[in-house]
Amino acid sequence: MVIYVELSGHCNFKCKFCPHYTNPDDLIKDNMSLDVFTKLINDAAELKPIKVIRFIGTGEPLLNKNFPKMARLAKESGVAEKLELTTNGVLLRKAGILEVTNYLDRIIISIEGLSDQSYFEITGSKVKFSELVSGIEKLYLNRRNCNIYVKIHNNAIKTEADLKLFHQLFGEISDQLFVENLVNLWPETVTNLGLDTGFRFGGVAKPQRVCTQIFKSMMVNANGEVVPCCVDFKRINIIGNIMHGSLSEIWNGHFMHQIRLKHLSGGGGEMRPCNSCEYYYSDPDNIDDHADSIFSRLSSVRVPATHLES
Numbered sequence: 001m002v003i004y005v006e007l008s009g010h011c012n013f014k015c016k017f018c019p020h021y022t023n024p025d026d027l028i029k030d031n032m033s034l035d036v037f038t039k040l041i042n043d044a045a046e047l048k049p050i051k052v053i054r055f056i057g058t059g060e061p062l063l064n065k066n067f068p069k070m071a072r073l074a075k076e077s078g079v080a081e082k083l084e085l086t087t088n089g090v091l092l093r094k095a096g097i098l099e100v101t102n103y104l105d106r107i108i109i110s111i112e113g114l115s116d117q118s119y120f121e122i123t124g125s126k127v128k129f130s131e132l133v134s135g136i137e138k139l140y141l142n143r144r145n146c147n148i149y150v151k152i153h154n155n156a157i158k159t160e161a162d163l164k165l166f167h168q169l170f171g172e173i174s175d176q177l178f179v180e181n182l183v184n185l186w187p188e189t190v191t192n193l194g195l196d197t198g199f200r201f202g203g204v205a206k207p208q209r210v211c212t213q214i215f216k217s218m219m220v221n222a223n224g225e226v227v228p229c230c231v232d233f234k235r236i237n238i239i240g241n242i243m244h245g246s247l248s249e250i251w252n253g254h255f256m257h258q259i260r261l262k263h264l265s266g267g268g269g270e271m272r273p274c275n276s277c278e279y280y281y282s283d284p285d286n287i288d289d290h291a292d293s294i295f296s297r298l299s300s301v302r303v304p305a306t307h308l309e310s
Contacts, residue, residue, distance in 0.1 A: 001050050002217040003080070003247075004230040005040065006057030007032045007064040009222050013088055013123040015112060017153070017182055017191040019058055019233045021124070026234045031064045032222040036243060037073070040220055043247035044079040053080040057221070058233050062091035068100055075103035084108065090127060093135040101139070101146040109136060109174075111152040114165055118156060133169055140173040150174040153182050155193050186231055187273030210263045211274060212285040218251060226250050228259055231279045236272045257303040264295035 009029040014021040044050055053074055055061045064070070074083050082105040089109040091097065101107070111132075113119040119127040140148050150170045157163050157179050170177055181197040184190055211229070219230045224243040227235055237259065240250035250256070259271075268274045287294065 001047060002052045002054060003040075003044065003047075003050060004054050004056055004217060004219040005032070005037075006059060006219065006221045007037075007055055007061040007067060007070065008059040009057065010063050011059045011088075012063065012090060013060070013112070013125050015123050017155075017185075017193055019186055019189065022186070022189045022191060023233070027058055028221070028223065028235070029059065030222045032066075032070075032224075034066050034069065036222070036224045037066070037070050039224075039242055040247065041074055041077045041079060043242060045077065046246060046248040047251060048079055050080040052082045052084055054084045054086065056084075056086040056230065057219075059222075060088055060091065061085060062087055062094065062097065068096050071100045071103040082106065086110065088112065088123075089132055089136055092139050093131065098139065098142050101142060101144045104146050106147040106149055107139070107143075108149045108151065111150060111156070111166075111170070113156050114152075114162060114169070122156070133173075136170070137173040140175075143175075147175045148173070149176040149178070151178040151180050153180055154197060155182055155195060184278050186233055187275075187277040187279075188234070206286075208283070208286055209266060209268070209288045210291050211268060211277075211279075212283050212287055213279070214256065214260055214263060215287070216285070218247075218256075220247075228256060229277075229279070231277060232273055234273065252303070254303050254305040257298070257301070261295065261299060264291045264298065266291075 008031045009027060010031065011020050019027055061067060071083065074080065083103060084106045085104055086108040112122045116127060116129050119125065119129060136150065152166055157166060167177065181200050181202065182192045182195050183200045184192050214228045217230070219227045219232065220242060221227070221235065224241045225235060225238050226240045226242060227237055228239055239255040240253060242250070262268055262271060
């Protein structure tokens with residue numbers, strides 16, 4: 001299981017491939033409180049073993065001033081095998097951020113360009129690129145056992161010279177590098193900037209009948225609302241709120257059960273936002289060949305509606 005946690009719905013960027021640029025009115029922008037996060041971690045103990053808790057969302061997690069405390073709490077709880085952060089990296093220079101390498105297993109840094117100008121063109125924000133690079137270098141040199149993963153989108157890598165520069169800048173200050181293809185990641189909106197490059201991680205995308213995300217992950221938003229998938233940024237399918245019930249109750253509840261049955265029976269394409277989602281095409285897991293047998297087993301299980309759903 002992977003639990004995605006949105007620590008902040010705010011962002012210091014408005015990237016042209018992100019809902020902060022394409023659909024700002026559809027976003028709820030708030031920061032997760034320590035009370036909500038503590039409840040989340042306590043609830044997560046009921047769902048062990050959790051493979052990963054990933055701090056991510058439509059916003060920038062480091063805009064939550066309590067992030068170091070939250071990372072420490074999550075680490076000391078021992079509820080997850082791994083803790084990961086996805087960030088745009090600009091705030092890594094803030095005081096106190098380096099300490100999070102004591103608690104995190106991986107930090108994924110999204111690079112949006114290779115110069116001040118290219119950053120402004122994509123993010124709409126003025127970024128001193130040299131300071132961003134030096135901040136990542138400082139993080140890398142103080143990373144302890146934390147893996148530093150630097151990725152960039154293919155709109156920023158237009159030539160072999162761009163690719164060479166990317167490797168020159170970050171090859172010695174990261175543990176992993178990756179060029180990721182822009183795709184229409186967010187349902188009901190076009191976010192690939194006109195680049196029809198197929199599979200997000202290379203190769204050819206293969207449509208799947210059944211989304212496997214709903215069997216292994218869920219997204220807890222900053223206000224405690226839970227959706228079954230991290231790309232449901234409009235929160236079309238709210239399956240519960242951790243301030244009104246436990247994570248276990250939500251994960252094993254009636255709403256999630258019905259969504260799973262819908263996908264297994266071939267009806268996932270009839271519901272929003274799944275009918276316009278390409279996210280699970282990039283998932284290495286594929287249970288299409290087993291959908292009928294899984295449906296047969298799950299459909300015989302009666303999952304009563306909780307007080308949250310009745």
